[in-house]
Amino acid sequence: MPADILGPLAMAGEPARLSLYPEASCGFPSPAEAWSEPPLSLDDLVRVREPSTFLVRARGDSMIEAGIYPDDVLVVDRARQARSGDVVVARVGSEFLVKTLVIDGDRVSLVPQNRHHRPIVLGDGEELEVWGVATWNLHHLGSSP
Numbered sequence: 361m362p363a364d365i366l367g368p369l370a371m372a373g374e375p376a377r378l379s380l381y382p383e384a385s386c387g388f389p390s391p392a393e394a395w396s397e398p399p400l401s402l403d404d405l406v407r408v409r410e411p412s413t414f415l416v417r418a419r420g421d422s423m424i425e426a427g428i429y430p431d432d433v434l435v436v437d438r439a440r441q442a443r444s445g446d447v448v449v450a451r452v453g454s455e456f457l458v459k460t461l462v463i464d465g466d467r468v469s470l471v472p473q474n475r476h477h478r479p480i481v482l483g484d485g486e487e488l489e490v491w492g493v494a495t496w497n498l499h500h501l502g503s504s505p
Contacts, residue, residue: 406496412439414492416449418458423447426473428458432499436492451489452480461490 407413416434426447428434434449442448444463449456450470459470459480468488470480482488 422472422477434494435496438492440493442490447494
């Protein structure tokens with residue numbers, strides 16, 4: 361899945377604080393509680409105040425089985441150390457890709473999460489730069505008002 365780097369996140373003024381309700385059932389309805397947790401800033405939740413946090417727009421369909429769809433916006437932390445199993449933004453050659461990083465001994469692969477795509481297994485001398493680790497996916501769920 362190719363990716364477009366949108367740039368670092370910048371804060372403008374005080375972040376808005378939104379009400380956070382403790383839970384919402386996706387199964388059978390449960391009695392509603394008359395309280396909520398203290399207001400939460402979306403900026404604080406996804407840690408946009410970190411100078412190493414960037415937004416990246418996903419392109420293509422190679423990560424759809426991980427819930428990452430074309431045009432989703434990923435929150436990427438460039439300071440986080442990538443580990444096997446992390447969804448990463450990686451540069452292979454001149455292209456930025458979104459894939460799952462798999463490290464098995466000396467073998468490094470970038471694995472898609474779509475059964476119609478094949479993993480990229482890096483050979484000797486091939487250059488891979490893990491540009492950052494995706495920490496959140498901002499996925500649009502419906503039509504805009």
